[in-house]
Amino acid sequence: MAPLFIALVHYPVLNRIGEVIASAITNLDLHDLARSCCTYGVPACYIVTPLADQQALSHRLTSHWIEGRGGEILPERREALKILKVVDSIASARQDVFARTGKMPVQWASTARKENGSLPHAAARKILEGDDRPFLLLFGTGWGLVPSVFDECDAVLAPIPGAGAYNHLSVRSAVAILLDRLLGGA
């Protein structure tokens, strides 16, 4: 079974009008992604932001639960948040996967948009089950990853199919659903 790493990318992503921005850290993204990753056995979840103040904010928000009083009250939250690692770029996340596993990861991206040639979730699950290379799955915040990031990925996962045309899940929900589809039990 291949280890699947997750990265929540705050740069480079698009804003509502298609500009490239660095989006802001959201406290509940950190908690929800950490808890989902811990549930599905993800070894590390990278919080990607090049902004020093946003990196400091991430550390402040998580240290309350890891070293501070929060972890005494809720030890299971400490366990989850320890999975997060703040890095300055996708390249740094890849280097960290290499440092942990000895291999550079296969890189996948997620998107809410229909793309030609996207990888169905059942096929992605089969690949993970039959591979021993590490995988890094990118999630974009804001209005999604910039096109050049998709170009650098080995595959783009199919969007999550709902009941109709509405495709505006929160990134917290999208991470939870995709981890369940790729790694969840019956």
Added chain:
Amino acid sequence: MAPLFIALVHYPVLNRIGEVIASAITNLDLHDLARSCCTYGVPACYIVTPLADQQALSHRLTSHWIEGRGGEILPERREALKILKVVDSIASARQDVFARTGKMPVQWASTARKENGSLPHAAARKILEGDDRPFLLLFGTGWGLVPSVFDECDAVLAPIPGAGAYNHLSVRSAVAILLDRLLGGA
């Protein structure tokens, strides 16, 4: 296909030390559940709280997006948040399902704990596919629904199976994953 309604219950739920409480509304619960419900075709998501100030807070948080400036900037958020309905009790949610469908709902509960006789998700999906009665699926906030609520339900869904013993998903993630398991496409 049976219509599946969702209720996010803030009372009666347990706190960390097993006391019965009314928990506080969380802004991102409203947004994430509305977006997930809209994605999977859920007709209404009930926000259950008997506290007048918490009901007022819910209306204030959502009206910015439904009638206010937020909806002009993000019309898709308005579309989602309109699915939410604040009610004072689970009984009121049931009455509203009756008013919409002409039938009282079959009532299911979710839990993170392993219970004897719980309903597997694939079996629950089959029931929904073959039924035309409405269903109401309850999610507890805080440390979960009180035992008497489980006793009043027709079934309790199996917990979401992760990779190990860790079972502390956020309610936002749990709703997303269960909707995907019960209603999601391939």
